Amino acid sequence: MKQFTSVHDAGNLEALVAEALQLKANVNACAESGKGKTVGLLFLNPSLRTRMSTQRAAYNLGMNVMVVDLDKDSWQIEFEDGATMNSTKSEHIKEAAGVISQYCDIVGIRCFPGLVSRDKDYSEHVLNSFLKYCSKPLISLESATRHPLQSFADIITIAETKTTPKPKVVLTWAPHIKALPQAVPNSFAEWAVASGAEVVITQPEGYELHPDFTQGAKIEYNQDAALQGADYVYVKNWSSYRNYGDTPKVKGNWMLTSERLNQTNKAKIMHCLPLRRNVVLPDEIVDCSNSLIQQQAGNRVVAAQTVLKRMLETL
């Protein structure tokens, strides 16, 4: 594996998930495979889970880890070709990526969208600059449009808990106090469809995701109708794709309640975290016995470990 930026880089998904579950059963099975190798984890945005789980995954493989908060610990990076660098950005991606490639055997980059220019964000100009100028295998630690390590962990979580071969998985929009990226729902929709689940996405008018990411999923604007018989309910807020980065006014209350969940097939509850309690989901649902939220976060380690292991095999 030379890059991991979306489900399209996963190859045979069933085999990748099986490998992850095998690794989870024996996390130290490949404890020497990364000996002498270094992964560099570069963050342009905050992170708790991605940062710590990928570090832990690398340690489980015997790797060295370097973590850098780009723009804070190092120089601000210019990504535009031909830019006259007479302002705050001191280093061009061409030099930075060349240098990082000499220090690291595998590179991970987190780069959120600006939520101002849809074209710029959906062109993935930051991620693609790293792919272009970095000569080492590259992992997306969440980009403008996707969060593949999160989605892989989510699919591992579904694989180890499902009681039917084709579970009904409902991705529901939830309220929030500010505009959030579409990366997690875009990515989860792609991975869930690829995993063979029956996928239903429910959202208010104006919050439709880019159709490229939702192919194979059913779109249902009525949340109650969507929840009928669901085996899994994945809860997430996102901002508008159509009115890019806006948060159009929503009719009705989209926060899940225990009463609404009664319509499901005792659905398991998922969320990628971080989560604002009693804004996105009420305490009673976050803390209920059907919540898989902690299990998902735990599986971030095995997801990252599987990807790093696959990359180490190609070095």
Ligand code: CP
């Ligand atoms: N879910 C997730 O990616 O969490 P962090 O932003 O804390 O890494």
